[in-house]
Amino acid sequence: MSLHDQHLQQALKNAPDRDMAPCDAARAAVLAYANKALSGNQATWRTRISKWMDDWFGSNWQSVGLGSAVATVLIVVVFWHEQPDDTIWQVSKPIEEPAIKSEDSIVESLPQAASAEKESMAVADATAPAPAQKPSMQMAERQVPVVPSKAKAAAPASPNVSANAEQFSLKDGHLAEVTPQAAPVEIQAEPPMAGAPVPAPMAREVPAVAQSTKDDLAKSDHVAKKSAAKIEALGTALPKPITNNGVGILMRIKNEGGNAVARQDIQAGHFRLIKIEALTKDSVTLNCPDLPSTATSLDALTGYKIEAVGTCDDLALLQIEAEVYNHTMLDWQSSHLK
């Protein structure tokens, strides 16, 4: 006997309950529940890693033991990167290297604007000290290019770097010509901190950063002014939010019921959801503490604001009324979307 019957299937298609659907309350409850689950507990890191692994290694990666292997690698990598970097201690030590700085490192320390000068440096390279006497590139970078006295006023490089007099004298002429163009912004130097090193890459880019910082500051100032004007204009155009600080809504739903208050709010165009938080009275003053202002969030499903309201009294009653309030809001939202 065949296990598929076309006649019965056709009869099933024409059954009178064909278009039956769950009631609106059940639908709203399911959607609200999913929404609450998402807003309350976003996907855990474990889930995300699992999904990511699924994407990369297929759905059965766990069963083939690949999961544990990859997890081991991840852990090793994470702990490897968290090992203290020994080189930071080397930088803090007093630098006892020979004062001769390589031409290359000086060139690196100059701003990019000095590319023309680089050519003349290349010529000077011919008379540079032997490679054996050059400090390593790493050390040269950590020694932070020192700003000569002539350029000091113009260059924002930190003065808390131990100065190297021989370096000044070596490249004094070049730097004096280059740095004023590259770093025209005068920045007040902070008081020197003894022994505090400056990261080499930062020091190398300081003049360029200073210039861009000045530009950025000017731009951001302009944007901020424009934004402030826009916000001011919007503030007059948009409806004012409900300013009951939570206490008002508690009194309203307690006295009038969640359904009635929700309908009033819908008519007034105030769409939101309410979340009741249990608070404990202060043991000394017996006052109910304020709820942190950060408790308000947005509902991912509807886009409505979720207003958290704290209460010390009538918690069960208020939670029920808040649930009714939310259901009314969600019912309206789902019927409105239809």
Add this chain to the structure above:
Amino acid sequence: MSDISISDDVLMRQFCAGDGKAFQALYARHEKPLYRYLRRVLGSALLAQVDEVFQDAWMRMVDARDSWQPRDGVAFKTWLYTLAHHRAVDILRKGGREVSSDEGWLDDDNDSPWQLWPASTAEQPEQQAFWRKAGQQLLQCLDGLPALQRAAFLLHHEDGLSLDEMTQVLNAEFEAVKSRLRYALSKLRLCMGAHLQPIFESDNTV
């Protein structure tokens, strides 16, 4: 998001990653079929509890989303129906309804009524009327089946699940599922033939 080209499994992944709209799409896609399935499996005696079971099934699905893994042969739909079916069986047991499936008789020779039935693709008004009555009668016949035979028939004929998928949903061996389906078909054919043959004959005389 309602794009039919996006598979359930992809939507479920998005939902697990925190996408509320993906859940809405999944819900919209499976709302009516799942509701219909539960309504028919629970039968007319437990009609009042259909909404509750339906809601509970979705909530279980939300709660268990972290444990969902798209594996070969087990699609999201199968997983969802498994959750819903288990909940329905719980309610059936509490309600004292018959849940066992393999009792009764099997009559493989009961194919005679189909000779008189119109083609299943009929589009003429009187034939459409026939099929409406057939649908109505089928619901009554389904009510008379044991719950697991009913579930097997509905999953296969209404929701399009394969026998393999049905073994997941019904938590039964392959042969047991086949057996339930065979019993269900045999009983339904007998029940339908007995009721619809006179109707069809009277329609023809008019």
